[in-house]
Amino acid sequence: MNLMILYHIFIDIQEKIHKLKVQDMQEKRTTRGVYGWLLQRITGLFLAFFLIVHINVMHFSQGSLEIDFATVTQRLQSSSFWGIFYLLFVPAVVFHGLNGIWGIYLDYQPGPRAKKSVLAILWLIGIGLTLYGAWGLVPLFYA
Amino acid sequence: MKISDLWMSLIKEWKRNPNVGTFSWILHRVTGVILVLYLFPHFWSIASSRWGAEAFTHKMQSYETPVFKFLEMGLVLLVAVHMLNGLRITIADFFFLTRSQKALFWVAVILFLAVLLASAIAFFPKIFV
Numbered sequence: 001m002n003l004m005i006l007y008h009i010f011i012d013i014q015e016k017i018h019k020l021k022v023q024d025m026q027e028k029r030t031t032r033g034v035y036g037w038l039l040q041r042i043t044g045l046f047l048a049f050f051l052i053v054h055i056n057v058m059h060f061s062q063g064s065l066e067i068d069f070a071t072v073t074q075r076l077q078s079s080s081f082w083g084i085f086y087l088l089f090v091p092a093v094v095f096h097g098l099n100g101i102w103g104i105y106l107d108y109q110p111g112p113r114a115k116k117s118v119l120a121i122l123w124l125i126g127i128g129l130t131l132y133g134a135w136g137l138v139p140l141f142y143a
Numbered sequence: 144m145k146i147s148d149l150w151m152s153l154i155k156e157w158k159r160n161p162n163v164g165t166f167s168w169i170l171h172r173v174t175g176v177i178l179v180l181y182l183f184p185h186f187w188s189i190a191s192s193r194w195g196a197e198a199f200t201h202k203m204q205s206y207e208t209p210v211f212k213f214l215e216m217g218l219v220l221l222v223a224v225h226m227l228n229g230l231r232i233t234i235a236d237f238f239f240l241t242r243s244q245k246a247l248f249w250v251a252v253i254l255f256l257a258v259l260l261a262s263a264i265a266f267f268p269k270i271f272v
Contacts, residue, residue: 009237016236041236044229051222059219060265067203069196097179104172108152129186136190143196 013038036099043096050089069143076140083141090133098126163248167228174225181218209270216266223258227251 020034057075058067076082102122110118153169191202206215231247234240240247 005238008239012237012239041233044233048226048230051226055219055222059215060261067207068200069192069203070200072199072203093182097175097182100175101179104176129182132190133182133186136186136192139192139199140189143192 036102040096040099040103043092043099046088046092047096050085050092053085054089069140073140073143086137087134090137091130094126094130094133098122098129163245167231167248167251170224171228171232174221177221178225207269209272212266212269216262216270219262219266220255220259223255223262227254227258 017034017038020037024034076086102119105118106115153172157165157169159165188202188206192199228251231244231251235244235247
């Protein structure tokens, strides 16, 4: 893979964003997420990495068969990698999941008012779930 | 809107266009929704760490049963389906390979079978004890 390919991908993304923006303007829509589409891709790629590591540690590598407080805290505190890992993982997975639900919801052609309130509810759930997930992890990093 | 209406809309889409693209689209939706729903109990059981080391260990060990191991294996497979199809979509999108989406689908199927084999090896001893 050379830099030229990355350059083409960059141009391709810019073209896609431009096309979606024009489409939105023509159809007098502003809420349709051009950036939602791109963020779904970016968080998806991150999640592929996060989940491979997470599931491998939890279910496939032989060293982690015992899941109890002592071994989990020891593993998570063994390196600052894990703190950064889960700090990024939690918001990424919540965003990706709820943005996916939002995309499904839009497929059923809701009215503008319903759309507005569902978006607000999804943001509330997203922020709440992110904070809850992070809150639940704190003792594992500081105990 | 009822849950059955949601199912019907997926079936309608399949009848309109019975193809691997539609099949993977339906799988992507269904697995995605299940995985979002899974997040809630998952975060809830991790948050047991808030009530002390004992509570956390007790919660984690309550999942060490054949039934939960079976469900966990299913979860790993759901993640594999969603991840492989998501990567297929992303690759087709960003690497100018939309024309090869069907070939990419079969590559994803082969990779899924590899994950299935690996998880069978990892989980079966804990499921069939």
